[in-house]
Amino acid sequence: MTSPEVALLGIRHHGPGSARAVAAALAQWRPDAVLIEGPPEADAIVHLAAEKDLVPPVALLAHAVDDPAKAAFWPYAEFSPEWVAIRHAVDHDLPVRFIDLPAAYGFAPAEPVDPAVLAEDGEACDAEENDAEEAGADPVADPLALLAEAAGHDDAERWWEDVVEHRAPGTDALAPFAAVAEAMGALRAEGLGESRRDQLREAYMRQQIRAARRAGHLRIAVVCGAFHVPALERMPTVAHDRALLAGLPKKVRTDITWVPWTHRRLSQATGYGAGVQSPGWYHHLFTTDGDPVPRWLTRAADLLRAEDHPVSSAHVIEAVRLAETLAVLRGRPLAGLTETLDAVRAVLCEGSDVALELVRDRLVVGDALGEVPDAAPAVPLQRDLTRLQRSLRLKPEAAPKDVDLDLRKENDAARSRLLHRLRLLGVDWGVPARSSVNSTGTFRESWRLCWQPEFAVRIAEAAQWGTTVEEAAANKAVGTARAAEELAELTGLVETCLLAGLSGALPAVMRVLADCAALDTDVAHLAGALPALVRALRYGDVRGTDHGALAGAASGLAERICVGLPPACVGLDAEGAATMRGRLDEVHGAIGLLAADPGTAADTAAATAGTAAATADTASDAVPEPDGLAGLADRWAAALGSLARREPAGGPATGAPGLLRGRAVRLLLDDGRLDSEEAGRRLRLVLSVANAPADAAGWVEGFLTGGGALLLHDPRLLALLDEWLTGVGDEVFTDVLPLLRRTFAALEAGVRTTIGGRVAAGPLDELPAVRAEGGELDRARADAAVPVVALLLGIRPTIPRQAAGRDT
Incomplete structure (x- = not known):
């Protein structure tokens, strides 16, 4: 043999x-x-x-x-x-x-x-x-x-x-x-x-x-x-x-x-990569018969032309000559990738590294994605995902792709549920993105899709939770809820369950949430948890989900926040105050959505129709007994009023930081709970010599956060601020300068320019031309602008009776 x-x-x-x-x-x-x-x-x-x-x-x-x-x-x-x-x-x-x-x-x-x-x-x-x-x-x-x-x-x-x-x-x-x-x-x-x-x-x-x-x-x-x-x-x-x-x-x-x-x-040398620096180039070398350089440069020219770069056939011919010449000068038997890219940069890209990077990304590396037959072994979860991808016409692709979904359409709503379920399972095939369509409606979602090979491992890991995507996501949600340690994590999970359409998992998650909320006394935790619940309520109508239990949980959290907020803000350091300021804004927006519930809109409107300044001034630290969502906005305004009056009379540890007090006043002012004169009075008190400059600077930062146009609409506030700032001593000014710079740097460029111009123009204690010589409002001149403003706002103008018949 x-x-x-x-x-x-x-x-x-x-x-x-x-x-x-x-x-x-x-x-x-x-x-x-x-x-x-x-x-x-x-x-x-x-x-x-x-x-x-x-x-x-x-x-x-x-x-x-x-x-x-x-x-x-x-x-x-x-x-x-x-x-x-x-x-x-x-x-x-x-x-x-x-x-x-x-x-x-x-x-x-x-x-x-x-x-x-x-x-x-x-x-x-x-x-x-x-x-x-x-x-x-x-x-x-x-x-x-x-x-x-x-x-x-x-x-x-x-x-x-x-x-x-x-x-x-x-x-x-x-x-x-x-x-x-x-x-x-x-x-x-x-x-x-x-x-x-x-x-x-x-x-x-x-x-x-x-x-x-x-x-x-x-x-x-x-x-x-x-x-x-x-x-x-x-x-x-x-x-x-x-x-x-x-x-x-x-x-x-x-x-x-x-x-x-x-x-x-x-092309990646770490993780599950292979370390091939130029797979797209290697693929071209292997699949091209004859000289690969001219064909590759032709593809590069096609790519650049598609991106609006002026590249002609003459550029390609010259690039081929340059690549071959460089190979001869460098003693190489054939033009390689280095010579080819040098020719692309010099000729096709005209020296631009930005255009060259596009060629590197698309052609040297590339986005080729392989395919696997149905006969290949796979866990049941993977097979269910493949079935859903086909039925929803959502093909996995290696190149990033932006997708806008209209949740009012059945197929788009199903796509949204699939993507949210996969994110719950740790498969981030889709990541929420900024919408390419100019819309603020809650019926639209935007995603960036990009399939990664390692998702196969995550799907295999997730197979322990179930054999279908829905079952696995529901079981994972319940398991995550039982292992959660923070209230905000649970409320975020509730929101995810609603977005993913996991109605079967929601009751179990809500039970864990109720138990955790009952035991948690930290107002910061409660404040961090409320916005997610309110967002879930807001999206529930579009997705057709039952959110009765969510409304009860959200209103309960809101009531506890109203009671505990003022004392929770006392004695905070700078870092804690900054964190609480963010929570304050989030809770304010969430309570605004809760109070605007369609079923209680009339009650909410009636509650906010009166004079708001008296409400804030006379509110005591004790919050009234709950009487439903109709009075929630009033109770929140009372909590903000209490917070705004907690000055540190006996030192910083005895009161709320100026950042939070100023923010509370601004929120009350924006909601119409305070008028501008009352806000000016409080600003004058804060900027008096009796208060520490650092605390006053923090108050100003909180008050101006979210938009400085307020100083343009009410010049008296700007005059007060200017008077205080010019009176600050040199030593103290150095300490408060970083706070003030941070505050004004956050304002819009146009607002900063206008404020600077008004300060440079002279005295700031007079209103512009709508005031008469005696300082009173010139109603005749103001009434003349009403029709134009009403036309811009799309409303029917209401002109005082004494102005009727006047040529406006």
């Missing part, structure tokens, strides 16, 4: 030149079995490579059955030598086997080892090999970089392109692999880059080669990383390899499947 022969084809992963060389070597060698470096668990699904629906880039995904978070990928592009070998085997109906160390060993729990062994094992294999390594392990030195340095090149990528990627296969297709094996043998002889894990992997590979021989195969082709070739050439004894593998941990039950991959993910 003829002795079995083995051809060791050492390659660099994801290299088009290596892939072309492997294709030529397999065609010449005509093996009867193909062995490939990869996880043996994939032997059961490698036949799917023959399916027309399995389109690279794709990846093998292996994960532990009991812990899907333990996962590893083995990505393949069309230009990957392993993919070329797989396709050759399935096209010629040859046995194909993966011979690397099983992924099941990599998922096993780490076991204590001797420190000396740990030091030896501390190095991980090359990032391009995508083994199930622990994150953070130091990679070994790239052998090709060492060879490039020995050849006198400072750039390993450029050297490899010249030697391998740009080289066409010769008459003897196996000769290049013999040369690479010799070079790697020299490196291994010096002990460079060899680790304990490499020894284990190579021992397992040798075992699989022996198994192929025992199976009767006579011409065996082995496709593996070039670094491993010397170790596979010299076959030690079987006992030697068995002894090496005896210390492997117990296998972990593992599932494996094919998943789509992207060129952009291939």
